[in-house]
Amino acid sequence: MSITSTSPDRRPDLRPTGSGRWADPLFRAIALAAGVSVLLVLGLMIGSTARDAWPVFDYQGFVSFFTSSEWNAGSSRGEFTGVYGAFAFIYGTLISSAIAIAIALPLALAISLYINRIAPKRFRQALSYTVELLAAIPSVVYGLWGLLFFSPVVLQPISRVLIGTFGNVPLIGWLFEGPARNVNYFIAGNVLAIMILPIITAIAREVMAQTPEDQIQAAYGMGATDWEVMRRVIIKRSFPGIVGATMLGLGRALGETIAVAMLIGGQQRWGASLFFSGQSMAGHIASTFQDAAPETVDALIAVGVGLFVITVIVNVLARLLVWRIGRVAGDAAL
Amino acid sequence: MSSTLIQTDRPRVSLREVDAHTRRRRGRSSLARILLSLGMVVAVVPLGLILAEVTRRGLPALDWEFLTQIQPGARRDGGGYVHGIIGSAYMVGFATLVSVPVGILAAIYLTEYGRGWLPRIIRFFTDVMTGVPSVFVGLFIYALLVRGAFGFGAIVGAAGLAVLMLPIIVRSSEEMLKLVPEDQRAASIGLGARKWQTIMRVVLPSAAPGLVTGAMLAVARAAGETAVLLLTALGSLQVVSQLQGTPIASLTLLIYRGARQPFPAGQQRAWAGALLLMLIVLVLTLAARFVTARWGNRR
Numbered sequence: 001m002s003i004t005s006t007s008p009d010r011r012p013d014l015r016p017t018g019s020g021r022w023a024d025p026l027f028r029a030i031a032l033a034a035g036v037s038v039l040l041v042l043g044l045m046i047g048s049t050a051r052d053a054w055p056v057f058d059y060q061g062f063v064s065f066f067t068s069s070e071w072n073a074g075s076s077r078g079e080f081t082g083v084y085g086a087f088a089f090i091y092g093t094l095i096s097s098a099i100a101i102a103i104a105l106p107l108a109l110a111i112s113l114y115i116n117r118i119a120p121k122r123f124r125q126a127l128s129y130t131v132e133l134l135a136a137i138p139s140v141v142y143g144l145w146g147l148l149f150f151s152p153v154v155l156q157p158i159s160r161v162l163i164g165t166f167g168n169v170p171l172i173g174w175l176f177e178g179p180a181r182n183v184n185y186f187i188a189g190n191v192l193a194i195m196i197l198p199i200i201t202a203i204a205r206e207v208m209a210q211t212p213e214d215q216i217q218a219a220y221g222m223g224a225t226d227w228e229v230m231r232r233v234i235i236k237r238s239f240p241g242i243v244g245a246t247m248l249g250l251g252r253a254l255g256e257t258i259a260v261a262m263l264i265g266g267q268q269r270w271g272a273s274l275f276f277s278g279q280s281m282a283g284h285i286a287s288t289f290q291d292a293a294p295e296t297v298d299a300l301i302a303v304g305v306g307l308f309v310i311t312v313i314v315n316v317l318a319r320l321l322v323w324r325i326g327r328v329a330g331d332a333a334l
Numbered sequence: 335m336s337s338t339l340i341q342t343d344r345p346r347v348s349l350r351e352v353d354a355h356t357r358r359r360r361g362r363s364s365l366a367r368i369l370l371s372l373g374m375v376v377a378v379v380p381l382g383l384i385l386a387e388v389t390r391r392g393l394p395a396l397d398w399e400f401l402t403q404i405q406p407g408a409r410r411d412g413g414g415y416v417h418g419i420i421g422s423a424y425m426v427g428f429a430t431l432v433s434v435p436v437g438i439l440a441a442i443y444l445t446e447y448g449r450g451w452l453p454r455i456i457r458f459f460t461d462v463m464t465g466v467p468s469v470f471v472g473l474f475i476y477a478l479l480v481r482g483a484f485g486f487g488a489i490v491g492a493a494g495l496a497v498l499m500l501p502i503i504v505r506s507s508e509e510m511l512k513l514v515p516e517d518q519r520a521a522s523i524g525l526g527a528r529k530w531q532t533i534m535r536v537v538l539p540s541a542a543p544g545l546v547t548g549a550m551l552a553v554a555r556a557a558g559e560t561a562v563l564l565l566t567a568l569g570s571l572q573v574v575s576q577l578q579g580t581p582i583a584s585l586t587l588l589i590y591r592g593a594r595q596p597f598p599a600g601q602q603r604a605w606a607g608a609l610l611l612m613l614i615v616l617v618l619t620l621a622a623r624f625v626t627a628r629w630g631n632r633r
Contacts, residue, residue: 020528027530028447034439035448035456038504041497042459045471048478110373118367119374127374129623134381136619138558140586141388141608144593148601149387150380194380201377225363248465255467257561258590282469286564297476304473308466315465319458 046308053302060084065302071268075293084299086306088270092185092280093307096264097253099189099274100196105246107193108200113230116208128205135198143262146191151182151263155190159275177273181265184277188264192256196249203248207241207325208234244321251314255307257282281307385612392609395602400610404573405588408600415607417573418588421488424577425567425584426556428492429499434549437503438538444504445511446533457508463501471497472565480566487578491567495559499552506551510544511537543629547622554618558611560586585611 057065059080068085075081115127163178180186211234219229235242265277266287279287285300285307292300352360400414440460444453475494484490514537522532538545563569568581569591576582585607592604 024529027533028443031439031443031447034436035443035453037436038440038456038460038463038500041500042463044478045466045474045497049470049474052477052481107373107377110370111377114370114374118370130378130381133616133619136554136615137384138560138586138611138615140558140560140589140593141384141612144589144604144608145384145387147593148391148605150383154383197377225359227363227366228359230366251465255465255470257467257469258564258586262590262593282467282561285469285473286561289565290568297481301473301477304467304470308470311465311467311470312462315462318465319461323458 049301049305049308052298053305056080056084056299056302060299066090066306069270073288073292073296073299076295077293078295080295080298082296082299084302086281086284086303088268089279089281089284089303090306091270092264092278092284093254093282093310095185095274095278096188096192096260096280097250099186100192100253101246101250103190103193104197104200104249108197108204108245108249109235109242111197111201112205112208113234115205117226117230117234128202131201132198134194139195139256139259140262142191142195143259146187146259146263147183150191151187155187156180156182159184159186163275174272175274177271178275180275181277183263183265184275185264186274188260188280188283189274191259191263192253195256195259196252199252200245200249203245203322204238204242207238207245207322210325211237240321241325244318244325247314247318247321251311251318254314255282255311257286261286388605388608388612391602391605392607395606396609400603400606404571405592405600405603408595409597411599411602413603415583415585415588415603415610417570417583418585418607419610420573420575421491421567421570421583421587422557422585424488424582425491425495425563426553428489429495429556430549430553432492433496433499433503433552437500437548437552438507438545440500440504441507441511442533442537444508446529446537457505460501460504464505467561468498468559469561469565472562475562476565485579486566486568486581487576488567488574488582489578491563491582491584494562494566495556498559498562499556502552502555503548506548507541507545510541510548513544514540543625547625547629550618550622550625554615554622557618558586558615560584560590563587564590 060068060083065084065086067087068083069087069091070083070085071088072083074083111127111131115124119127159178159180163176163180166176167173167178169176215233215237216229219233224232260280261283264280264283266279266283267277268279268284270276270278281303285304289297289300399412401419402416403412403414404417405413405415440456444457447453448456471494475490475497479490479493480486518536518540519532522536523529527535563584563586567584567587569587570581570583572583574580574582589604589607589611592600592607595601595604
């Protein structure tokens with residue numbers, strides 16, 4: 001009793017006084033503003049492009065814009081005079097991305113399994129870094145290399161073999177119709193596969209590494225072989241993560257611009273053959289933007305909005321899948 | 335008690351001897367191991383091909399003249415990409431100045447203040463933003479800034495790069511800030527520091543190497559970016575020192591246009607530019623890895 005009565009009440013001293021007490025709320029507000037700025041940028045992005053694209057959808061018709069394959073750029077400043085059907089580019093985007101996934105996914109799975117289960121422990125880190133270096137190479141370098149080296153030296157001979165082998169096979173022959181020029185869907189798809197390999201691998205590898213060791217050992221204990229453990233335990237357990245990783249890769253492939261613009265062909269038409277020289281949505285924007293009249297720029301923005309919607313849907317689904325598995329860190333820069 | 339032992343007529347076989355089914359499974363497993371190893375090799379080959387080819391074709395042209403001269407006409411030999419180097423430095427520099435502070439502050443909000451639904455939304459859409467096609471970011475900046483009021487130029491190009499860099503910095507910084515031990519924050523608060531003092535003087539210095547890593551990766555990404563600049567900086571054949579109002583070149587734009595020329599001289603310069611760009615980007619990436627590795631060992 002005596003102790004409390006003799007000690008003076010210190011509480012007023014502890015209460016913040018002076019201008020310093022505003023520092024914390026101020027700092028919080030600044031940090032909050034920075035955090036919200038990300039959402040703001042995304043909102044502005046959607047708003048400003050949708051505003052410019054709307055008149056084009058209005059003029060051409062929403063359905064016709066996405067299903068017609070006739071693109072005839074107008075040259076007017078204030079009104080719409082051209083014909084804007086983006087189907088040829090949508091097809092180019094889809095087919096090149098499909099080729100990329102078809103090549104990159106099996107490879108990425110093989111690499112992830114190899115790094116996780118077969119490679120000696122001390123090489124694992126180095127091998128992952130090596131694959132991730134592929135993500136560091138700028139896309140314009142991929143384009144240059146693909147155009148002047150990879151396509152003429154490596155892919156053209158492969159294309160000729162594919163066309164020669166499958167070109168006359170009934171049912172699938174139309175996919176392998178030649179002749180193959182130096183730039184076409186197949187070339188773009190192959191280079192895209194190299195470009196998206198690191199992101200699929202990075203996530204698939206991390207997801208696979210999360211397989212509990214007990215389950216693996218239990219499978220071995222029951223007599224499973226290495227391959228059975230990989231297939232029945234690791235891949236089976238990591239399946240949702242692998243789907244998520246694939247979709248992230250798909251998102252990148254759909255949106256990739258410069259390398260595809262340089263390699264896909266440049267014709268504003270579409271063809272069913274894998275070796276047709278067509279154009280993708282992103283590639284078309286990049287290739288024709290510079291010479292486009294104002295009305296056509298609006299149409300290109302509309303193509304961009306279509307591309308954005310597709311990639312965002314793919315990315316949101318992918319993130320939801322990957323997030324469910326738990327935090328997979330470190331893919332932001334891939 | 336011998337009745338509990340069941341006698342069978344089965345011939346005694348060694349446990350090491352396996353039936354055909356097991357042999358098949360084993361064979362399949364070995365085959366799978368070989369195929370997976372092959373897959374690893376196949377994946378490393380392109381990296382080797384790119385590094386080798388860019389070095390082989392680029393190295394002869396990557397000289398002092400290349401770094402200090404602008405390019406002559408497309409058919410003519412010699413000259414260089416100095417206008418692109420200056421343009422890239424301008425735009426990446428400004429983009430870094432904007433996106434690094436904003437990105438780190440946003441990460442601070444997410445780790446130090448973030449509770450409830452808003453941080454989750456920000457985190458999710460930041461992740462989504464890393465997947466937005468760069469050409470769309472270019473269209474966005476074009477629609478918002480270029481066409482609106484500012485025209486093509488360095489500042490507008492930098493704005494586009496900053497939009498691309500922001501999500502990378504936010505997410506990598508957030509991961510790094512999360513690694514700072516909670517004890518350090520508690521100790522600082524316990525000594526009477528305000529929260530902002532704790533963040534500025536304890537948390538940030540402690541996470542500094544990691545934050546630098548994230549920033550370097552973002553800079554590497556921006557330095558190699560072409561699509562955004564195609565729609566915002568447009569490109570130029572001259573050295574441009576104005577910050578805004580004139581189209582400006584970048585290293586990547588020059589490579590893009592050089593590669594599509596039919597003239598060997600122009601292609602040669604594109605290879606040299608690609609080599610220079612790749613060196614910059616790989617040095618940044620490897621340095622970032624190195625910092626992370628050193629820092630990770632220390633903790």
